[in-house]
Amino acid sequence: MDIVTSKPQIVLNKPEAPLYRVLIVDDSNIELENMMNGLSDNFSVSIASDANEALRIAHQSPQPDLILLDIVMPEIDGYSLCSTLKNDYDTQNIPIIFVTSSNDTSSIIRGFEVGGVDYMTKPLKLPELNIRIQTHIQLKNKSKQLESLAYLDPLTRTANRRKYNETFQYEWSRCIRYKQPIAIIIVDIDFFKQFNEHYGHAEGDNCLTQVAQLLNGQCKRSTDLFARIGGEEFIMLMPNCDLTDAVTKAEEMQTGINQAKIRHDGIGHGHFLTVSLGVAATVPQYEHEAISLFQKADDALFNAKGNGRNRITVDRSGVISDSSMHSLTQH
Numbered sequence: 001m002d003i004v005t006s007k008p009q010i011v012l013n014k015p016e017a018p019l020y021r022v023l024i025v026d027d028s029n030i031e032l033e034n035m036m037n038g039l040s041d042n043f044s045v046s047i048a049s050d051a052n053e054a055l056r057i058a059h060q061s062p063q064p065d066l067i068l069l070d071i072v073m074p075e076i077d078g079y080s081l082c083s084t085l086k087n088d089y090d091t092q093n094i095p096i097i098f099v100t101s102s103n104d105t106s107s108i109i110r111g112f113e114v115g116g117v118d119y120m121t122k123p124l125k126l127p128e129l130n131i132r133i134q135t136h137i138q139l140k141n142k143s144k145q146l147e148s149l150a151y152l153d154p155l156t157r158t159a160n161r162r163k164y165n166e167t168f169q170y171e172w173s174r175c176i177r178y179k180q181p182i183a184i185i186i187v188d189i190d191f192f193k194q195f196n197e198h199y200g201h202a203e204g205d206n207c208l209t210q211v212a213q214l215l216n217g218q219c220k221r222s223t224d225l226f227a228r229i230g231g232e233e234f235i236m237l238m239p240n241c242d243l244t245d246a247v248t249k250a251e252e253m254q255t256g257i258n259q260a261k262i263r264h265d266g267i268g269h270g271h272f273l274t275v276s277l278g279v280a281a282t283v284p285q286y287e288h289e290a291i292s293l294f295q296k297a298d299d300a301l302f303n304a305k306g307n308g309r310n311r312i313t314v315d316r317s318g319v320i321s322d323s324s325m326h327s328l329t330q331h
Contacts, residue, residue, distance in 0.1 A: 019044040020137050023064035025054040025081070026099070027073045031122070035068065035099070038126035043133065051076035055084065058091045065137050068129075069116075071100040071107065079114050086115035089170055093144070095136045099124065155205055156212035159227035164235060167225050171239040172290040175283070182239050183246035183281035186297045187215060187253065189232040190274045190309040191267050198266030207262060207273065208232060214260055218253050235297075243281035243314065250277045250312045274310035276301060 022043040024035050032047050039045050046064065048054040050073060058064060067085070071078035078098060085091045095118075098111040103121040111119045117136050120129060151163035159167075168184075175182045189195070189211060196204040208228075215234055219226040225237040236253070238246060254277060262273040278301025282293050296315040304313035 020065040020133070021046065021062060022133060023048065023054065023057055023067045024099075025049075025051070025067060025073070025078070026070040028070070031070070035124070035126075035129070038124075039130065039133070042130055050074060051081040051084075054081060058085060058094060063091070064094055065140070066133055067094055067096045068099045068133075069096050071098060071102050071111070079110060082111075082114045082116060093140065095140050097132065097136065099129075153212075153228040156209050156228050158212050158216050158234075159225055161227065161229045164225060164227035164229055164237060168237055168290050168294075171223075171237065172284050172293075175239055176286055179283060180240045181242045181281055181283045182237075182293065183241040183243060183279070184238065184293060184297045185236040185246060185250045185253065186229075186278045186294075186301045187234045187236070188276050188301055188305065190276055190305070191264065192232040194266035195264055195273065196266075198264075210260070210262065211257065211273070211275070214256050215253050218249065218256060241281065243279070243316070246279050246281050247312065247314055250279050250314075253277065254310075254312060276304040276309045277312045278302070278304055278315070279312060280315040 020043050022039060023046045024032060024039075025048045026032050026035070027049050029049075032049070036045050036047060046057050048057055054067070054069075058067065069078045069082060073081075076084075078100065082096050082098075085094065085096065096116045097118040097120060098116045099120050099122065100107070100111075101122045102108075108119050117139075118132055120132070151159055153160040171182060174180075189207075192204070192207075195207060199207075211232075212226075212228060212234060215236070216226045219236065221238070223239050224241075227235050227237070229235050236249065238249065241249075254275060257273065257275050260273075264271045264273040278297045278299070280293055280296035280300060282288075282296075284290070284293075300313040300315045304311045307313070
């Protein structure tokens with residue numbers, strides 16, 4: 001159930017901005033109605049009367065910006081629900097405020113131990129609750145901004161290696177759980193050392209940025225991740241993607257660079273910049289680590305560069321197929 005009002009009353013939310021989303025989880029209809037009436041002027045409010053309904057709403061898009069959670073509920077109590085949300089990658093960053101009648105010290109301590117950011121006891125002071133909600137959402141947003149900077153390559157403004165490593169491990173585990181394929185494409189700029197020597201490092205940085213933006217533009221699905229992993233090397237991570245689709249994506253990436261016609265007179269007058277690509281895909285298994293797939297793609301890239309560059313080389317479970325431009329031929 002969503003309740004959205006047209007005129008927010010608290011100035012902490014800009015009138016023209018969308019209202020923050022708050023999920024209230026409580027098995028008491030009286031408490032739900034009381035909080036709903038007290039918050040709906042300032043927030044988009046959803047309600048759930050049990051843990052299963054709360055989990056369903058928490059995984060919907062868009063997600064709640066904050067959850068108000070009672071402790072005493074049927075079947076699954078608030079502590080257990082909070083632990084479940086905090087142990088789930090998709091919901092772990094949603095701040096949770098416990099709102100409950102339990103006001104003893106041990107209950108309050110446990111609420112913080114399982115991941116709550118705040119604890120309020122009933123009967124509630126609704127103006128105070130409004131302000132606390134605003135405060136914790138703003139703290140979460142600031143934390144998210146700082147985190148995004150930590151995951152950003154400062155030169156190309158794309159994801160960095162840290163973001164890639166963390167996302168790869170998560171997606172590898174998820175693909176094991178759901179028996180889905182996962183693919184990666186490693187991209188290396190050909191003769192970039194000569195580019196830097198000919199044009200200078202400032203122009204080399206401009207080139208890296210241009211190439212990164214061109215390749216990142218091929219990242220069409222929200223689940224895919226493009227990152228700079230070092231120097232002139234980039235990677236595209238594609239969960240739930242098989243080898244055939246990964247090869248198609250690699251061809252699109254190569255075509256985009258070739259069509260950009262970035263001058264590279266460092267290897268001879270009239271030449272243009274090219275890239276080499278290594279492609280690998282697998283359906284992950286528990287007995288294998290994520291690095292095994294990266295190594296396959298890296299080996300394929302090594303072969304692409306060793307066989308003349310400006311080509312795509314594909315790992316086919318130990319058999320290498322190679323292409324210059326778009327034609328893939330089995331070796």
